[in-house]
Amino acid sequence: MSLQESTYAKMAQNHGPLARINAKWLVIAAVILAVAWLALVPLVFLIWQSFMTPAAGDVPAVFTLDNYTKAFSDSRILPLFRNSVIFATGTACLSLTIGTLFAWLNERTNTPFKMLFYAASIVPLVIPSILFTVSWIMMASPQIGLFNLILKNTFGIAGPVFNIYSMGGMIWVEGLHYSPVAFLLMSAAFRAMDPSLEESALMSGASIWQILFRITLRLVWPALVAAFFIMFTRSIESFEVPALLGTPVGIEVFTSSIYDAIREYPSNVGLASSYAILLLVIASFGIYFQSRLSTKGSKYSTVTGKGFRPRPFDLGPWRVPAAVLIVVYMVLVIILPFLVLLWSSLNKYYSVPSWSAMHRLSLNAYVTVINYPAVGQAVWNSAILAFSAATGLMLLTAVISWIVIRTKLPGRWLLDNLASLPMVFPGLVLGLSIMIFYLYLDIGVYGTTWIILIAYLTRFMPYGIRYNTTSMLQIHKDLEESAAMSGASWGQSFWRIVLPLLKPGLVAGWIYIVVVSIRELSSSVLLYSPGSEVVSVVIWELWQNGQYVELSAFGVMMILVLFTIVMLAQWVGKRFGVKEA
Incomplete structure (x- = not known):
């Protein structure tokens, strides 16, 4: 008997067909209910709450349109909408411009340092947004900014040259922080594009810049627009940058208004819900146009059955400016923010x-x-929440991916869409909807770490789906069919065959969800209570208390820990990933 046959023989047990069917369908039903509970119930309850008046004493809540009337009649609604759209559009344009430029330099030219830059592009993703923002406040604040103080002390320039507390400052910080995401998205598009049209244009006498603007960018136009909407959606839901840079000077967006409505006394949950619905609609438009574009991109396709190997353009004398540009970018996005935090952490005052x-x-x-009293508990809470969310989500989404790809259940596409629904939830909106829902549904999770875990499970479920779906598509169903013919139950087949083969995607997705869970602030800031703080909330509280030196020290330690986790992810990917022949 061969090793494979022996393995299947051991898996075969005396389970009748009814037991196997029951176990399989019970798991499927439980997963569907869990996805519906996590993704759909908070959204429905948020919409319902936006049409209700708050209960007061013996007076029950009643249906009303007053929340939307107040929101739309408020003189702030147009500035809120304008500021939100300008901020998101400006951020998307800046991050996409930077990311596309460096992606083209890395994938299409012979720029020096490009391999180093590609590896370093992951580092800014490790720095939490609140720490990145704080570092730029320390560099470009009108009062304490490093740049302004150097100009004043060295050149005698009295007035502040740089003012980070402005719409331009908000766009600059958010655009720089999201530019690595745009870089990774556009790098994939440039890498997959057949360069034959560019090479034909080069042989016809076109310059590199003519080829870039008249051929290359036009061929990756769908990827450009899709990346723009991704950046737009992520920016419209941003909380940290508007709260730290916009609120102090009166530049309000929807996320900061939602937070203020919840934190005012008494809390105006109805108004916050109506703002949240408006923000959700704007974010949904971005996701909708992105998905529409992905279905119409075939006319831009250049990859056919013919093989190709991209050959980089020779920049000639432009190689030196390109290398300098890469170095300057790395200084602005990686080196300076970390060094400023490190310097601040070593001083008694900044x-x-x-x-x-x-x-x-x-x-x-x-x-x-x-x-610090809350730090130890916050680190423990973050570790438990991150590991629990990552483990639960990767197992849950593994079953979801199996249902969507392996079964022929009617409406399975709906399950995939439902699991991806939290993608359109801004973090603050998700935190608000979960807070309201479990405040009314008293099952003992409100005010505990459990409610934060539910938020993480909901918010990061789409990431688990993407990782597991990609890996599931590479596994042929013949392996499961062979196990079933050898007498294995569905549970045995899934646990001993499917999950081990999903290991590369499972491990990579698990580590990614751990990192983003530890960084998460926007949904945590509305859900924490004394004793259930997480590290991102501690950083937020240190900033509000004016403890900048302690914040910097905590931020340096947090960045180093997250960087270690990302390096571990890289090692695991190389060690356990699928090797190419």
Whole structure:
């Protein structure tokens, strides 16, 4: 008997057909109910709550349109809409311009340092948005900004040259932080494009810049537009940058207004819900146009059955400026933000780097943070929540991917769409909907870490779906059919065949969800309570309390931990990933 036959023989047990069918369908039913509960119930309840008045004493809540009337009649609604759209559009344009330029330099030219840049592009994704924003406040604030203080002390320029507290500053910070995402998206598009048309144009005498603007960018136009809508959607839901840079100077967007409506006394949940619905509609438009575009991209296809190998363009004298541009970008996005946080963490108070300040350096801030009352509990909470969310989601979405790809259940596409629905949920909106729902449905999770876990499971479910679906498509169903013919139950086949073969996608998705869960603030900031803080909330509280030095120390430690996790993910991908022949 062969090893494979022996394995299947061991898996075969005396389970009748009815038991096997029951186990399989019970799991499928449980998964469908779990997805519907996580993705659909909070949305329905949020919509319902936006049409209700708050209950007061013996007066029950009643149906009303007052929340929407107040929202639309408020003089702030047009500025809110305008600021939100300008901020999201500006961020999308900036991040896409930077990301596309560097993706083209890396994939289509002989630019120096491009391999180093590709590896370094992952690092900004590790830095939480709140820390990235804080670092730029320390660099470009009118009062304490490093750039302004250097210009004042060195060149005698009195007035602040840089002002991060502006719409331009918000777009700059958010655009820089999201540019690596645009870079990764556009790199994939350039890498998959047949370069024959570009090479034909080059042989016909066209310059590199003519080829770039008249051929290359036109061929990747669907990817450009899709990336724009992805950046737009992610920016419209951003909370940290508008809260830290916009709110202090009166630049409000929908996310900051939702947070203010919840935090005011008494909480105006109905108004916050109506704002949330408006924000959800705007985000849904971005997702809708992105999905529409993906179905109409065939006329731009250049990859056919013929093989091709891209050959990089020789930039000639432009190689040096391109290399300098890459170095400047890495300094602005990676080196400076981290060094500013590191310098701030070693001082008693934030000051401009100088030789005299070198004598005041100490590790006191790190000692203070380690002994800070909420830090230990927050680190423990974040670790438990991140590991639990990642493990639960990868197992749940593995079954969802199996149902969508392997079965012929009617309406299975609906399950896939339902599991992807949280993609359109801005984090703050999701936190609001879950908060309201479990406040009314008193099952003992409100005010505990369980409600934050539910938010993470809901928010990051689409990521688990994408990782598992990609891996599931590579597994042929013959392996499961052979196990079934050998007498294995569905559970045995799934646990001992499907999951081990999904290991590369499972491990990569698990580590990614751990990282984004530890970074998550927008949904956590409305759901935490004393004792259930997470590390991102501690950073938020340190900032609100003006403890900038302690915040910097905590941020440095957090970045180093997340960077270690990402490096582990890279090693795991190389160690356990599918090897190409």
